[in-house]
Structure formats: C-alpha cells, structure tokens
Amino acid sequence: MTQAVTGPAIYVDADACPVKAEAEKVAARHGLVVTFVSNGGLRPSRDPMVRNVVVSKGADAADDWIVENAKANDIVITADIPLAARTVALGAHVLGMTGKPFTPETIGMAVAMRDLKQHLRETGESKGYNAGFSPADRSRFLGALDQIARRALKTADTA
DSSP states (O other): OOOOOOSOOEEEEOTTOTTHHHHHHHHHHHTOOEEEEESSOOOOOSOTTEEEEEOOSOTTHHHHHHHHHOOTTOEEEOSOHHHHHHHHHHTOEEEOTTSOEEOTTTHHHHHHHHHHHHHHHHTTSOOOOOOOOOHHHHHHHHHHHHHHHHHHHHHHHHO
16 A cells, blocks of 8 residues: 655656656655656656656647646756746746756846857857766755755645
8 A cells, every 4th residue: 555645746857867866866865756757768667656757749748747747845857947947936946957956036047048048059159068967967966956855845844
C-alpha cells in the first residue's frame, strides 16, 4: 500500500537535463516525489517516488504540463527562462541546471537578458554559444537544490 505524499514536489523539465540523477538523489534524501516531464526518452524507475510524464511533441507541452501541475512551494528545475518566469509567478521555488535560483527579485532580469541574447542571435551580433556544463555547475546545483528542498519542507511544516 502506498502512502499519500504531502508537502512539496519536485518537477524537472527533463528534456536535455544534465542533473536528473542529482534531482533524484536530493528528492530521496528528503522524501520528496520527483516528476520528470519530457517529450520522450525517459528511463523508467522502480522507485515509487520517481515519476515520468511524457507529453506530446508540442513546443511548450512539457512547460505547460509543469505550469498546470506545480503549485506554490513546489520545486521546479529548468533552464527555460519563460518556464521559470511562469512558475516563479505560481510561488514555486525555481532552480536552473547550474544551481542558479530564479526568484521574484531576479526573474525580470533573467527574462530581459534572454530576450537581449535572442535579439543578438537573430541580428547576427552573437553566435549564441552556451558555456559547457561543468563539474562545478553540477556541484553547485546539488547544494542549491538541497538548500531549496530544506526551505520548502520547512515552509510546508509551518503551513
């Protein structure tokens, strides 16, 4: 018999996500359900606290599913700035793949920088290369997710 899970959940925008294992590790440590949302290519897990959701191939299908299911105090992991903005607006804790949090105070600048970079790519002023994902990014992500999970659990306990 499975126990009903209460408290915050972790939602991962899982297409091309380099930190799935780290998200599972932190979720297991804190007893949180983690849901990987993708257009496909997810490996099934035997862990009942790990869920996979495969959405249609639409451009924002995974983003839309996460926005429809996440709620305040849940944790969303994404590198997608528009998704980050939508889930910050829900009151979720939002974390980028490199451990950078998106908050109500920082999301406006992140959206503005994304739009500027997109404009520069479209006008040919920038080639648009992204920095590679480093071991330091992975480590920073792991620490930041653990900290956010603790904060979300503490908030849930006082609610």
